[in-house]
Amino acid sequence: MVVSITFKLETPFKMHQRTFSAALLKLDCEKEMARIETVMRETVLRQFRKKGVVLGMSGGVDSSVVAAMAVRILGKERVFGLLMPERDSAGDTLSLSKLMAEHLGIEYATEDISPILEVVGCYRRRDEAIRRVIPEYAEGDKNKIALPALGDKQSYRLFKVVVQHKDGRLAEANLDLKSYLGIVAATNFKQRTRKMLEYYYADSMNFAVAGTPNRLEYDQGFFVKLGDGTADIKPIAHLYKTQVYQMAEFLKLPEIIRSRPPTTDTYSLPQSQEEFYFSLPYDKMDQVLYGKNNGYSAAEIGQGMGLSAEQVERVLADIEGKRKVANYLHAAPAVVEDIR
């Protein structure tokens, strides 16, 4: 008697074999440094034929890690730091960026960009946009724009502006299209002005410009086109923010840098990155993004994070939506035919 046994594959083939958890983001820092070193030497020194790198330093963990990596790979004489505060910068931005530059022993320059921003009308244009929805907004009041948290229900996350008047009173208003675009366009001057100065120094020293976005920012379009989105090399764009913090520890960055919470440092009221852009705190965004990038289902991701599959689905939809917007931010100029 011949017995025929047929096995039916019940489970779809998975890219992964490991159960989803935060531990999947654990990085082999030594190995990763070697990988980044190869790319940095090959591109900056051999391909671009530049003598070193310039980078803007905000005192945040991303720019601090990139600076430390560059010093380790190229030597401190080939790394130049630019500290570029403006009148809305957080009080500790300048001191932390200076601390980091001196910790690394690199040459640096401080350029207060407030005068440039005044002349180009950054503050005036932003304030005019705010006054469309909060007419009593006065010069010297503090402001930020914020998104509502990703709620339990499906809803649009629409920006509002929050204002703190000089007497401490708070006011907020939902932004209509013109006000939202007006505020973003005006504040984008800040990132673009900084990039302009980075390239000035880079050109004058025959250096390349190092950008400092992490993977979450790069993937999700959390940057300004021709502002912080522009650079010759982006050494940590492939690292999740969680991994950037691991590298910060591996590179022995000062504790005060490693423990500073991520901010946008763009508005005069303190603004967290999840208020401005992301659905969740960065460590949770990293996990969802990692899960999406590595073929885990919403249920698997949720189980590993203590969230429902439905909550994860909403974050995944938000990620996908932002990726579509990021296409424009990443796009090279369109040309009619292949020129080179």
Place this chain on the structure above:
Amino acid sequence: MNYTNEIREFIVSSFLFGDRASLQDDTSLLDSGIVDSTGILELITFLEDTYKLKIEPEETIPDNLDSINKVVRFLSERQAKVA
């Protein structure tokens, strides 16, 4: 009022640049990628300016705005409240 045609024309001209084939009355504007978060603001501005109404923050939900059918239903309900 023929909300359906007016809203369809607005979406086709503002987001589809004349390509109306991809838009049905029940097409999800978000899921299909026709409208993003800035586009929602554009839609809200169009509805407020065209129909002289104020859309409150609690009304800016997909149930009211995510397809032509849903927008038409939302506008009809608002019209009925005023009448």
